[in-house]
Amino acid sequence: MKGTNLGEFEELVLLTIAALLNDAYSVAICDELEKTSGRAVKLGVVHSVLNRLEEKGLVKSKLGDATATRGGKRKRFYSVTSAGKASLLKAKEVRDQLWNRIPEFALKAI
Amino acid sequence: MKKSNIPVHPPKWAERFLSWYCKPELLEDLQGDLNEYFERNLKTKGARSARWIYIIDVIKFLRLYTLRKPEFINALIHWIMLGSYIKTSSRSILRNKLFSSINIAGLAISMSVGLLLIGLLSDLFSYDAFHQNSDRIYRVTSHYSYLDQVNSATNASSSIRLGKAIEESIPGVDKVAVLRRGLYGDVKVPDAKAVTMEGLWANEASLRVFTFPLLHGNSTTALKEPFSVLLTEKSAKKLFGDNDATGKTVLIKDKEHTVTGVLKDVPLFSHIRFDMLVSLSTREITQKDNKHELEWDNMWNAYTYLLVPENTDLALLQSNLNELALREDKTVENTHIKLGLQPLKSIALGEELNNEIGPVMNSSVVWMIGILCIVVLLSACFNYTNLSIARSMKRAREIGVRKVSGALRSHVAFQFITEAIIISLAALAIAFMLFLLLRPYFISVYPGMQDMVSLELTPQMMVCFVALAAFVGLAAGVFPALFFSRINAIQVLKSTPALKLFGNLSMRRMLIVMQYTISIAFIAATTISYRQYEHMLSFDLGFDTENxxxxxxxxxxxxxxxxxxxxxxxxxxxxxxxxxxxxxxxxxxxxxxxxxxxxxxxxxxxxxxxxxxxxxxxxxxxxxxxxxxxxxxxxxxxxxxxxxxxxxxxxxxxxxxxxxxxxxxxxxxxxxxxxxxxxxxxxxxxxxxxxxxxxxxxxxxxxxxxxxxxxxxxxxxxxxxxxxxxxxxxxxxxxxxxxxxxxYDEYKAKIKIVGVLAFLAIFIASIGLLGMVVFTTETRLKELSIRKVMGASDGSLVVLLGKNFILLLSIAAVIALPATYFYYEKYVLNQITFHAPINISDLVIGVMVVMALALIMIGIQAFKAARSNPVDVLKNE
Structure with a gap:
């Protein structure tokens, strides 16, 4: 077990799910990620990440209603669990701590 | 899907592949995602690339986490349910006595033929296996041509000279056995009655190549000296009674020979047979003045067998033989003898050779029986398939309930395969009795057969029997299993009219046509062959043979x-x-x-x-x-x-x-x-x-x-x-x-075999047809009664019921007759120079007999149905 540590892409996906609120299913997540990050995101990668997140207990999912657009197949909607929320917060905290230690000039010099 | 006029779908096979490998809990979601992408791509990139991307995605999704786990649980369920399957199957077998007996009878009869064939093959395959080195022994065959006259037949025999030449010039051959036939005559102990015996002259190495163990005497020297003779146990007993024969003198054709040992009797499954072996060196003395004895083209009476080391390069050995033949050809005029190699184990059941040393069975005969046997077996399987599917609606509810309670397709399929195998095992029991009953007749159908095979039961044979039954059950059950497992539970339980399930009509018709085609072809073949046989017996040979x-x-x-x-x-x-x-x-x-x-x-x-x-x-x-x-x-x-x-x-x-x-x-x-x-x-x-x-x-x-x-x-x-x-x-x-x-006994044997098979095929097809007719009349009884109430006559009802079957039989006749006719014209009769022409009326008679049988059956059933009182049928709904 990798524990609750998040990878970079995992974190992005988890954030997107949180951001999409009630409309977080695989294709929408994919599209949203593509829009915000500006890089091409493959469905297969998103899928496996979703699968992994669910295994870690960071997200949970349920099947929605069938629609005609998907050939009669139902969507699986994801939502962030409290554990997911905690790990997101933790990740943010780590970053914030580091950010706070960087003096302003040092950044300018780069 | 909505954009273009013709809806475009993702490739079917890719969809199926996805649902095959993907875990059920992930499947729906994945399918949906892919569909969504597909439609999006359809709009932006066109149909072709959309399909293409779909395929690639399906393959890309093949990952560890999407893979379906193997379903051990399913296999386990099969085992747990086996008891239930057997119970329900035997109930349904007992409930439908007519159909079960038709199935069991058909399968039993056809299987008994299969058992005979297995017995025959098992005997023939065990030929010559008693030789310790049986897989290292080869016989040299020879093919004679003089000038440009090419003789079509290959000979099992070769010259005595060949054996010597191989010993001298071909390396890598362990031992060369030379046998010479023609030793036939009276054998006498002085002052006693003569006994006629048949034997072979054999060289010293023969006892080394073959495994003919000696009871008495020394096998290394027994065939060394001229005028040495080895007697089999049986012939020693005939000549000397219970006394030890070794060292005694016997007169073979009035020449004194010394008995150097006693051999164990030759097993039945040996293609080399003899009452005695005399040393080949004897002939060096008796045939001293015969200049032909050791000539290269005197290749009609001796046999050469080679014992080669394991892993011998046969191609090299063959090319060595070719060289040797070319060298030796020079010793005679205008003659070329081509040599070949034949493995010992393929002698008893192999190609037809001239000048065989002992009894052999032509493999084409076995092939013929085998193919006919499979055809008859298939016919019985068709019966099973036909009747089970025809009666599907009676079982459909059961399947519906099973499926509702959680049975998968594979479970239902397994159930029906089990049922077929139970029936076929029951048939095996009867077939086995028939086998025991028919065995003596089968062995005596051809005089040569008695000499060659015993059809004694062996453990391997029994295993083959059971395997055959299982296989037949599988073959018979596979179509019903596929058919039943496809039944939709909701449809059946909603009690939709059974007619919808009744599809597959064309397949069943096809099976009936095939059965009858086979039967008619068999009966036509029998009549044609019988005419030929009669023709041969009454043939004018150009001289008188009477009395x-x-x-x-x-x-x-x-x-x-x-x-x-x-x-x-x-x-x-x-x-x-x-x-x-x-x-x-x-x-x-x-x-x-x-x-x-x-x-x-x-x-x-x-x-x-x-x-x-x-x-x-x-x-x-x-x-x-x-x-x-x-x-x-x-x-x-x-x-x-x-x-x-x-x-x-x-x-x-x-x-x-x-x-x-x-x-x-x-x-x-x-x-x-x-x-x-x-x-x-x-x-x-x-x-x-x-x-x-x-x-x-x-x-x-x-x-x-x-x-x-x-x-x-x-x-x-x-x-x-x-x-x-x-x-x-x-x-x-x-x-x-x-x-x-x-x-012409062999023709008689063939006619008997084909005739019996024809009879069986007709019998099986007929009981199958009977089942179908009974079933059709049963299901249409109400319809018939209403028709009758409306004023239809008995005759018209019979016609109504029968015409479909008659049509099928006519199609069968139209296929079978020309096919048989041309087969015989083209492949069989042109090998017989003086053959009787095929008589069309003979063929028609055969068809008439089959048709008449079928008509009587249909007629009786239809008439019974037509005569039934409409009131009785219609009053209870």
């Missing part, structure tokens, strides 16, 4: 017997001959005419002056032999017309050919008569060049023309006379017609 008794002299002097026979009033005429012709025996010798380079092997018979008149041979020119001339030292010969043509004697003019001289084995001989062409060989072969030489003193047969009202009494008298002449050997006398009949 002629051929007595084998068995090396006795004929004069005493002739005198006695002449005194009998029933005996009209007696002649002497060398052999009986037209029954498959051939004698040939070398003949030359004026051109010394042109020699030919000509078939001949040596006869006395009574032979030709007695057999009513027709002279074209010249006259019969004159005995007086012979005593004056002049050789006479009578030839047939073909003979003149072969040598182009006086431009084929028979009249001028008289008094021409030919050379028979170098002897100048005068043609005194020319005969009309007649059949010397079997009817299948062409008329050949034949000559009669005048050598009454070398007669081996007496041909006695008999006119008697009481044949048995006459035979008795002849028997008595024979006893006076020779009390060692039993009388060997056969009427000519009998011998001819025996010549």
């Amino acid at each position: 002629i008794l051929n007595i084998s002299l068995q090396e006795n002097k004929p004069d005493q017997l002739i005198k006695a026979l002449n005194e009998m009033p029933e005996v009209k005429q007696i002649s002497k001959s060398g052999l009986v012709t037209s029954v498959g025996y051939y004698w040939s010798t070398t003949v030359k005419y004026t051109n010394p380079a042109d020699s030919a092997d000509i078939f001949y018979n040596q006869v006395d002056e009574n032979y030709l008149p007695l057999h009513r041979h027709k002279f074209v020119a010249g006259k019969n032999f004159t005995p007086k001339l012979n005593t004056e030292g002049e050789k006479q010969v009578i030839v047939n017309e073909k003979f003149l043509k072969r040598f182009n004697i006086t431009n084929n003019d028979p009249l001028k050919a008289i008094d021409e001289y030919i050379f028979i084995e170098g002897e100048r001989t005068r043609i005194v008569g020319v005969l009309k062409d007649f059949h010397y060989g079997r009817v299948e072969s062409k008329i050949m060049e034949v000559m009669f030489t005048y050598r009454p003193e070398q007669a081996e047969m007496l041909n006695v023309k008999i006119q008697s009202n009481d044949i048995a009494a006459t035979m008795n008298k002849i028997q008595m006379e024979w006893k006076k002449l020779d009390d060692v050997h039993p009388l060997k006398a056969h009427f000519y017609e009998e011998s001819i009949e025996r010549t």
Whole structure:
């Protein structure tokens, strides 16, 4: 077990799910990620990440209603669990701590 | 999907592939995602690339986490449910007694044929397996050609010289066994009665190559010295009783031989058989003056077997043999002998060779029986398939309930396969009884068979039997299983009319047509073959064979017997001959005419002056032999017309050919008569060049023309006379017609086999049809009753029910008859030079019989249904 540590892409996906609120299913997540990050995101990668997140207990999912657009197949909607929320917060905290230690000039010099 | 006019779908197979490999809990979501992408791509990139991307995505999603886990639980369920399947299956078997008995009877009958075939094959495959090195022994076969006359047949035999040549010049051959046949005659212990025995001359290495264990004696030296003989246990007992034979002296054809040992009896499953083995070195002394003995082209009576080391390069050995043959060809004129290798284990059941050393079975015969047997088995399987599917609606509810309670397709399929296997195992029990019952008949169907196989049960055979039953059950059950497992539970339980399930009609019709095609083809084949057989027996050979008794002299002097026979009033005429012709025996010798380079092997018979008149041979020119001339030292010969043509004697003019001289084995001989062409060989072969030489003193047969009202009494008298002449050997006398009949025994056997199979095929097809008819009338009973109420007559109802089946049978006849006709015209009859034409009316009769049977069955059932009282049928709903 990798524990609750998040990878970079995992974190992005988890954030997107949180951001999409009630409309977080695989294709929408994919599209949203593509829009915000500006890089091409493959469905297969998103899928496996979703699968992994669910295994870690960071997200949970349920099947929605069938629609005609998907050939009669139902969507699986994801939502962030409290554990997911905690790990997101933790990740943010780590970053914030580091950010706070960087003096302003040092950044300018780069 | 909505954009274009024609909806575009993702590729079907990719969809199916996805749902095959993907975990069920991930599947729906994934399918949906892919569909969404597909539609998006359809709009932006077009149909082609959208499909293409779909396929790639499906393959890309094949990852560990999406993979379906193997379903052990399913297999477990199969086992748990097995008891339930067996219970429900046996209930349904018992509930439908008619259908079950049709199925079991059909399967049992066809399977019993299968069991016979398995027995036959198992016996034939175990031939020669008792030799320790059986897989390292090869026989050298030879193929003879003289000038450009190519002889089509390969010979099992080879020359004695070959064995020596291989020993000397081919490396990498462990041992060479040489056997020579022709050792037949009386064997005597001094001062005792002679026993007729058959044996082989064998060289020293034979006992090393083959595994013929010695009970007494030393196997390394037993066949070394000339005039050594090894007796089998049985023959030793005949000659010496229970005394030890080793070291004793026996007279074989009046020559003293020393018994050097006693062999264990030759097993039944050996293609080499003998009562005794005499050392081959004996022949070096007895045949010292015979210059042909060791010639390269004297390849008709000896057999060469090689024992090679394991992993021998057979191609190299073959090329060595080819080289050897080319070297040896130079020792004889204009002859080439091609050598080949034949593994020991493929001798008993193999290709047909000339000059076999012992009994063998032609593999084509086994193939024929095998194919026919499979066809009959298939026919019984069709019955099962047909009836199960036809009655599907009775079982459909059960399947519905099973599926609702959680059975998967595979469970239902497994259930029906189990049911089929149960039925086929039940059929096996009956088939096994039939097998035991039929075995003696099957073995005696062909005289050669009795010699070769015993069909004794062995454990392997039993395993094969059960395997056959399981396989037949599988074959019969696979279609019903597929059909039933596809049933939609909701549809069945909503009680939609059964007619919807009733699909597959075309397949069932096809099966009926196939069954009847097979049956009609079989019966047509039987009638055609029977006509041929009759034709061969009654064939005009070109001479008279009626009431002629051929007595084998068995090396006795004929004069005493002739005198006695002449005194009998029933005996009209007696002649002497060398052999009986037209029954498959051939004698040939070398003949030359004026051109010394042109020699030919000509078939001949040596006869006395009574032979030709007695057999009513027709002279074209010249006259019969004159005995007086012979005593004056002049050789006479009578030839047939073909003979003149072969040598182009006086431009084929028979009249001028008289008094021409030919050379028979170098002897100048005068043609005194020319005969009309007649059949010397079997009817299948062409008329050949034949000559009669005048050598009454070398007669081996007496041909006695008999006119008697009481044949048995006459035979008795002849028997008595024979006893006076020779009390060692039993009388060997056969009427000519009998011998001819025996010549074509193989045809008789084939007809019997095909005939029985035809009968079985018809029987199976008929009971299958009966089942179908019973079922159809049952399901349409209400319809029929309503029709009747509305005023339909009985006759019209019968027609209504029967016409479909009759149509199917007619289609079967239309397929089967021309197919059989052309098969026989093209492949079978053109191998028989003098065959009877195929009689169309024979074929039609066969069809009529089958049709009539079917009609009677349909008629009875339909009539029963039509006669039933509509009130009884319609009153309860």
